[in-house]
Amino acid sequence: MTHAHYQNEIYLRGLADEVPPFTTDTTRLEQAAEAAMAPAPFGYVAGGAGSGDTMRANREAFAHWRIVPRVLTGATTRDLSTTILGTPMPAPVLLAPVGVQSIVHPDGELATARAAAALDVPIVLSTASSYPLEDVAAVAGPRWFQLYWPNEPEVCASLLHRAKAAGYTALVVTLDTWTLAWRPRDLDTAYLPFLRATGVANAFTDPAFRAGLAKSPEDDPGMAILRWVSLFTGTDKCWDSLPFLREHWDGPILLKGIQHADDARKAADAEMDGIVVSNHGGRQVDGAVASLDALPEIVAAVGDRLEVLFDSGVRNGSDVLKALALGAKAVLLGRPYVYGLGLGGEEGVRHVIRSVLADLDLTLGLSGNTTIKDLTPDTLHRAHR
Numbered sequence: 001m002t003h004a005h006y007q008n009e010i011y012l013r014g015l016a017d018e019v020p021p022f023t024t025d026t027t028r029l030e031q032a033a034e035a036a037m038a039p040a041p042f043g044y045v046a047g048g049a050g051s052g053d054t055m056r057a058n059r060e061a062f063a064h065w066r067i068v069p070r071v072l073t074g075a076t077t078r079d080l081s082t083t084i085l086g087t088p089m090p091a092p093v094l095l096a097p098v099g100v101q102s103i104v105h106p107d108g109e110l111a112t113a114r115a116a117a118a119l120d121v122p123i124v125l126s127t128a129s130s131y132p133l134e135d136v137a138a139v140a141g142p143r144w145f146q147l148y149w150p151n152e153p154e155v156c157a158s159l160l161h162r163a164k165a166a167g168y169t170a171l172v173v174t175l176d177t178w179t180l181a182w183r184p185r186d187l188d189t190a191y192l193p194f195l196r197a198t199g200v201a202n203a204f205t206d207p208a209f210r211a212g213l214a215k216s217p218e219d220d221p222g223m224a225i226l227r228w229v230s231l232f233t234g235t236d237k238c239w240d241s242l243p244f245l246r247e248h249w250d251g252p253i254l255l256k257g258i259q260h261a262d263d264a265r266k267a268a269d270a271e272m273d274g275i276v277v278s279n280h281g282g283r284q285v286d287g288a289v290a291s292l293d294a295l296p297e298i299v300a301a302v303g304d305r306l307e308v309l310f311d312s313g314v315r316n317g318s319d320v321l322k323a324l325a326l327g328a329k330a331v332l333l334g335r336p337y338v339y340g341l342g343l344g345g346e347e348g349v350r351h352v353i354r355s356v357l358a359d360l361d362l363t364l365g366l367s368g369n370t371t372i373k374d375l376t377p378d379t380l381h382r383a384h385r
């Protein structure tokens with residue numbers, strides 16, 4: 001089942017007077033999920049750093065770019081497919097790494113992985129997943145692994161070894177979250193899921209992590225969780241540390257959380273294979289630049305040296321199209337699929353992916369384009385609002 005089929009399926013439902021189980025306006029999933037989810041997990045997913053300024057800026061940045069449709073271009077059938085760092089995908093869309101998904105739905109990352117696999121859309125599994133990476137791999141299709149870079153080299157090497165053995169093909173190293181930001185929404189409700197058992201599955205199943213504990217995680221879970229958190233808090237890493245990852249990871253490496261062209265150049269100089277232009281969905285630095293506003297300069301600086309991927313604020317097909325036109329090779333979908341998970345587990349995630357892809361396919365065609373290669377800055381107009 002592809003994006004075009006999903007469009008037909010939704011139309012056929014309409015003919016039969018059947019409403020779809022979830023909204024097809026993927027920009028409205030947040031409101032729908034708020035009504036369906038428990039308040040604390042919803043607040044954790046929806047929330048951002050500080051006042052939420054950067055989260056809002058991420059969305060506003062998309063509104064400043066407008067698509068300029070072209071006609072009579074023969075875009076009746078489209079091809080959205082692409083290959084990024086050896087991974088073929090039906091569309092330039094991956095699921096962003098999101099930790100602790102079992103707070104949203106008991107099946108968590110398993111449901112997400114199944115939904116994505118059914119559509120051949122790659123997932124990026126978080127280090128802080130609520131199911132062990134091997135269990136997720138067993139039900140997943142194309143998969144990349146996201147690393148929160150632990151302070152202990154043995155634990156880092158062990159995680160990388162396990163991820164490789166379980167068939168994760170690319171490594172996404174997240175650099176913008178070496179400690180969690182000031183997030184009033186969670187602080188005000190004392191909701192800190194990463195301090196609970198929801199995000200430690202990969203640690204508790206890791207031999208190197210277990211070897212460093214005085215008591216097993218089963219005997220003293222509190223102590224084990226504290227050690228896991230401390231492994232990711234603060235960092236002595238710098239640009240010179242990257243060769244360690246090369247030594248322990250046989251495959252493409254991308255750096256996630258890049259917002260400055262100079263950092264993008266450093267990533268290219270360090271022979272990284274890609275970057276993810278991202279501000280973590282506005283969850284880290286309040287007042288930071290909108291991720292889409294950072295994109296063009298970064299593409300100009302390094303677009304010919306490594307793969308530039310993008311996230312933060314993508315909500316529908318038009319947003320994907322705009323990020324691609326500004327030079328991203330693919331985008332990562334974040335909160336929208338997590339809301340799908342909260343609304344309807346595996347079925348909800350599948351609905352969200354299909355809706356975004358069907359919308360992208362139609363928007364691409366109706367703006368007069370046949371493939372994603374047709375998209376350039378010329379596809380867009382810079383508007384004042």
Ligand SMILES: Cc1cc2nc3c(=O)[nH]c(=O)nc-3n(C[C@H](O)[C@H](O)[C@H](O)COP(=O)(O)O)c2cc1C
Pocket residue numbers: 044045046058096097098099100126127128146174256278279280281282311312313314332333334335336338
């Ligand atoms: C609930 C939640 C948990 C997240 N956990 C992780 C994570 O474990 N690792 C990571 O690299 N990024 C994590 N992110 C950031 C996402 O990968 C992505 O950068 C962000 O969601 C994109 O912004 P958007 O949600 O506005 O699209 C998380 C985001 C959310 C909303």
Ligand SMILES: O=C(O)C(=O)c1ccccc1
Pocket residue numbers: 098099100128177194199280283
């Ligand atoms: O909440 C987040 O944004 C995040 O990246 C994270 C960090 C630790 C555990 C789970 C998610």
